[in-house]
Amino acid sequence: xxxxxxxxxxxxxxxxxxxxxxxxxxxxxxxxxxxxxxxxxxxxxxxxxxxxxxxxxxxxxxxxxxxxxxxxxxxxxxxxxxxxxxxxxxxxxxxxxxxxxxxxxxxxxxxxxxxxxxxxxxxxxxxxxxxxxxxxxxxxxxxxxxxxxxxxxxxxxxxxxxxxxxxxxxxxxxxxxxxxxxxxxxxxxxxxxxxxxxxxxxxxxxxxxxxxxxxxxxxxxxxxxx
Amino acid sequence: xxxxxxxxxxxxxxxxxxxxxxxxxxxxxxxxxxxxxxxxxxxxxxxxxxxxxxxxxxxxxxxxxxxxxxxxxxxxxxxxxxxxxxxxxxxxxxxxxxxxxxxxxxxxxxxxxxxxxxxxxxxxxxxxxxxxxxxxxxxxxxxxxxxxxxxxxxxxxxxxxxxxxxxxxxxxxxxxxxxxxxxxxxxxxxxxxxxxxxxxxxxxxxxxxxxxxxxxxxxxxxxxxx
DNA sequence: GTAAAGAATGTTGTATACAGTATTATTTTT
DNA sequence: AAAAATAATACTGTATACAACATTCTTTAC
Numbered sequence: 001x002x003x004x005x006x007x008x009x010x011x012x013x014x015x016x017x018x019x020x021x022x023x024x025x026x027x028x029x030x031x032x033x034x035x036x037x038x039x040x041x042x043x044x045x046x047x048x049x050x051x052x053x054x055x056x057x058x059x060x061x062x063x064x065x066x067x068x069x070x071x072x073x074x075x076x077x078x079x080x081x082x083x084x085x086x087x088x089x090x091x092x093x094x095x096x097x098x099x100x101x102x103x104x105x106x107x108x109x110x111x112x113x114x115x116x117x118x119x120x121x122x123x124x125x126x127x128x129x130x131x132x133x134x135x136x137x138x139x140x141x142x143x144x145x146x147x148x149x150x151x152x153x154x155x156x157x158x159x160x161x162x163x164x165x166x167x168x169x170x171x172x173x174x175x176x177x178x179x180x181x182x183x184x185x186x187x188x189x190x191x192x193x194x195x196x197x198x199x200x201x202x203x204x205x206x207x208x209x210x211x212x213x214x215x216x217x218x219x220x221x222x223x224x225x226x
Numbered sequence: 227x228x229x230x231x232x233x234x235x236x237x238x239x240x241x242x243x244x245x246x247x248x249x250x251x252x253x254x255x256x257x258x259x260x261x262x263x264x265x266x267x268x269x270x271x272x273x274x275x276x277x278x279x280x281x282x283x284x285x286x287x288x289x290x291x292x293x294x295x296x297x298x299x300x301x302x303x304x305x306x307x308x309x310x311x312x313x314x315x316x317x318x319x320x321x322x323x324x325x326x327x328x329x330x331x332x333x334x335x336x337x338x339x340x341x342x343x344x345x346x347x348x349x350x351x352x353x354x355x356x357x358x359x360x361x362x363x364x365x366x367x368x369x370x371x372x373x374x375x376x377x378x379x380x381x382x383x384x385x386x387x388x389x390x391x392x393x394x395x396x397x398x399x400x401x402x403x404x405x406x407x408x409x410x411x412x413x414x415x416x417x418x419x420x421x422x423x424x425x426x427x428x429x430x431x432x433x434x435x436x437x438x439x440x441x442x443x444x445x446x447x448x449x450x451x452x
Numbered sequence: 453g454t455a456a457a458g459a460a461t462g463t464t465g466t467a468t469a470c471a472g473t474a475t476t477a478t479t480t481t482t
Numbered sequence: 483a484a485a486a487a488t489a490a491t492a493c494t495g496t497a498t499a500c501a502a503c504a505t506t507c508t509t510t511a512c
Contacts, residue, residue, distance in 0.1 A: 278468085280465085
């Protein structure tokens with residue numbers, strides 16, 4: 001119940017609330033705080049060596065991002081993702097990722113396209129090496145370039161937020177036999193379609209990719225129900 | 227520069243920050259605060275008769291909702307919507323409203339369907355009476371029932387947020403000659419498709435509706451550039 | 453023995469105080 | 483006179499203090 005969070009350092013010049021927010025978000029994503037667990041302001045503030053003010057502001061942000069739920073005068077609790085929640089997220093993401101892929105096919109620059117291909121290789125290497133941390137890292141980079149190429153900042157923010165919300169359980173599907181290889185192949189085809197500036201096909205590839213990702217995740221989760 | 231905001235009353239039991247947030251949001255939507263205008267915490271707190279704490283928390287929320295931009299150590303400014311921003315919002319909304327309409331066609335209950343048809347009439351009456359306040363009110367109700375029927379709370383939140391972000395300028399398109407009548411007809415067809423549980427057609431109707439709305443808004447805005 | 457009521461404890465909600473930084477105005481120097 | 487530097491002012495960022503409310507435990511009454 002204690003020693004969950006590391007002390008905050010003020011190295012970069014971000015407001016404290018941002019650092020605190022990222023800190024808590026990561027702790028939730030990494031399972032340091034279990035779903036449903038109560039988060040107490042004073043305790044977290046003490047552990048991170050800051051006052052309650054930035055902690056409160058961080059919690060407000062996390063609430064909007066869907067990581068925690070606040071009950072007035074009762075407290076803050078870590079959200080627990082139900083099957084329904086995951087379904088809801090994927091329903092939206094199938095729409096938005098399809099949109100983003102189509103826009104990217106129209107708007108991506110040659111430099112970004114090269115970057116995308118470079119990151120595809122990077123993810124591939126990480127998979128070969130079986131280095132999960134590197135896979136996750138490169139995968140995030142890959143998607144970020146893709147969403148940036150849509151030239152729609154709001155879209156990028158919404159998708160990234162949805163992605164983060166299911167990060168907690170994405171690890172489950174990553175460990176699903178063969179899923180990484182499939183993902184890589186799906187990404188490859190998507191990039192191929194975008195490189196060909198084929199809007200329709202890019203959209204279809206994105207949709208297929210997301211639908212597969214959801215299917216695997218669902219399968220992995222129901223298997224894990226032990 | 228002063229007297230912009232009314233005093234806050236604590237009638238219901240919502241946290242102060244929520245009341246303050248709604249207050250400021252409405253002031254922005256109603257043009258009380260001009261786009262680009264600087265918002266100062268102490269001043270707003272004084273005007274509403276509360277302390278800075280709930281005001282700060284409200285501003286954080288409005289920042290995430292896209293109504294204001296914060297520059298660290300500089301202050302908060304009301305976002306100003308560019309043509310690009312409107313384009314971005316509609317790009318996303320065309321996707322999400324299409325999704326929502328399709329889901330609603332699958333999942334709506336008979337009671338909700340009746341409610342939808344009732345609200346359609348209500349909007350129609352308001353248009354006949356040329357009562358803009360009533361039109362807006364009924365329109366919001368109509369869409370809320372529709373989004374609820376999608377049975378995807380996240381989707382509903384995201385769309386509602388996007389809707390609010392462009393509320394500031396939606397009045398412009400409402401006053402566009404003939405647009406209200408067209409809107410009504412488009413809504414009617416959408417409800418018809420949903421009532422028939424025709425997913426494909428509902429999606430198409432929603433897409434057409436949104437595309438028309440965007441087109442009108444763009445036309446109205448460029449005409450207003452005087 | 454059990455249930456209800458009250459008191460004590462702890463946590464959230466709000467206010468305020470203080471510190472640090474950005475901006476603006478004034479003064480000095482070129 | 484114009485530009486630069488410095489000082490003053492004002493706002494944001496953070497900390498802390500206080501009040502209100504929820505929860506839990508203890509005590510009392512039936």
